[in-house]
Amino acid sequence: MSSVTLDHVHKRFGTAKGVEDVHIHIESGEFFTFLGPSGCGKTTTLRMIAGFYYPTEGSIRFGSQEVTAVPPHKRNTGMVFQNYALFPHMTVFENIAFGLQVRRVAKGEAKERVERIMDLVRLTGYGERRIDQLSGGQQQRVALARALVIEPQILLLDEPLSNLDAKLREETRFEIKRLQLELGITTIYVTHDQSEAMSMSDRIMVMQGGEVQQVGTPHEIYHFPVNRFVASFIGETNLWNGTIVGVEGDEVKVRTASGQVLTGLRQNASPKARIAAGESVLMSIRPESIQESLVTEGENVVTGSVEMAEFTGACVNYVTRVGEESLRSMSINLGRPIKQRGETIRLQIPKESIYFTE
Numbered sequence: 001m002s003s004v005t006l007d008h009v010h011k012r013f014g015t016a017k018g019v020e021d022v023h024i025h026i027e028s029g030e031f032f033t034f035l036g037p038s039g040c041g042k043t044t045t046l047r048m049i050a051g052f053y054y055p056t057e058g059s060i061r062f063g064s065q066e067v068t069a070v071p072p073h074k075r076n077t078g079m080v081f082q083n084y085a086l087f088p089h090m091t092v093f094e095n096i097a098f099g100l101q102v103r104r105v106a107k108g109e110a111k112e113r114v115e116r117i118m119d120l121v122r123l124t125g126y127g128e129r130r131i132d133q134l135s136g137g138q139q140q141r142v143a144l145a146r147a148l149v150i151e152p153q154i155l156l157l158d159e160p161l162s163n164l165d166a167k168l169r170e171e172t173r174f175e176i177k178r179l180q181l182e183l184g185i186t187t188i189y190v191t192h193d194q195s196e197a198m199s200m201s202d203r204i205m206v207m208q209g210g211e212v213q214q215v216g217t218p219h220e221i222y223h224f225p226v227n228r229f230v231a232s233f234i235g236e237t238n239l240w241n242g243t244i245v246g247v248e249g250d251e252v253k254v255r256t257a258s259g260q261v262l263t264g265l266r267q268n269a270s271p272k273a274r275i276a277a278g279e280s281v282l283m284s285i286r287p288e289s290i291q292e293s294l295v296t297e298g299e300n301v302v303t304g305s306v307e308m309a310e311f312t313g314a315c316v317n318y319v320t321r322v323g324e325e326s327l328r329s330m331s332i333n334l335g336r337p338i339k340q341r342g343e344t345i346r347l348q349i350p351k352e353s354i355y356f357t358e
């Protein structure tokens with residue numbers, strides 16, 4: 001187990017920018033995720049940690065050990081590649097044992113370690129099968145076993161679930177988390193799937209265009225997005241532009257494009273949002289925080305016309321037109337009559353659920 005530090009790491013490919021100024025400290029035993037859309041620099045960053053790329057600038061440490069220019073096989077990291085990169089002509093056992101062979105571990109000990117790992121990833125009995133005789137999920141577990149058997153300090157997983165169907169993804173997600181907790185191993189996980197990142201991680205680094213946007217716990221990233229990109233990439237949200245018309249103590253009054261004045265709280269502002277009268281501000285309001293209001297007037301009660309109503313059994317979801325804006329809401333079904341398209345609806349936006357960002 002080891003902590004991982006990236007100290008102002010940059011990677012350029014010729015003149016093209018790969019990643020820029022990644023500066024993070026990952027704790028020993030942490031489950032840390034790189035999240036972002038295709039091409040944002042997740043794999044590049046992971047490959048620098050594994051040693052397959054060297055940074056153009058900056059340095060990398062495992063614990064207090066500088067590893068910036070150490071080759072991959074001397075880093076003691078286990079990596080699962082996106083396409084697994086298994087050896088198709090070898091058996092399951094041979095695939096898993098490969099890393100031990102390279103490290104010249106004695107045959108008897110290697111056999112013991114491979115069998116223990118096969119048990120851990122629930123592949124006991126599959127040792128003699130060839131890779132092409134396995135399902136996608138089984139192949140995924142072989143790749144995981146191959147990375148784990150060398151007892152790495154750090155486990156690196158690059159979109160390991162991307163080739164699996166929905167049900168298998170969920171099962172394997174649980175499996176990876178179980179293994180990580182059982183072994184207490186520092187794990188760096190790459191995905192572009194925000195729900196995967198949210199459900200598995202201790203902390204998440206959100207990236208876009210080679211740059212880090214935000215690092216935080218799933219709760220922080222969800223509730224306190226630092227900008228429009230993070231707010232919209234993580235879950236569903238309503239993004240409303242507004243102008244601050246007054247700040248009174250803790251309360252911030254904002255006029256929306258449709259002339260409605262909403263009250264929010266200063267404490268819910270990201271560091272880059274400018275909270276002062278006259279400033280423009282972006283508000284992020286999560287659909288699940290908005291409730292149908294039973295009163296016609298009051299603080300943050302907005303009136304609109306239902307554009308779309310969706311009943312899922314457990315929930316009632318509305319898209320409501322409020323002046324020039326549209327507002328998505330999502331509430332638990334309490335058995336009230338469901339509004340139809342075109343009907344007037346009143347919605348209450350709790351002031352503590354408005355987040356100000358830049």
Ligand SMILES: Nc1ncnc2c1ncn2[C@@H]1O[C@H](COP(=O)(O)OP(=O)(O)OP(=O)(O)O)[C@@H](O)[C@H]1O
Nearest residue numbers: 013016017018037038039040041042043044045192
């Ligand atoms: N070997 C390379 N040579 C040149 N450019 C590269 C190389 N590897 C990556 N890049 C570029 O660096 C950027 C980041 O790529 P990277 O593979 O890290 O993205 P990613 O976030 O892993 O995307 P995906 O989700 O599609 O796997 C991209 O613009 C990519 O084209």
Ligand SMILES: [Mg+2]
Nearest residue numbers: 042043044158
């Ligand atoms: Mg990638």
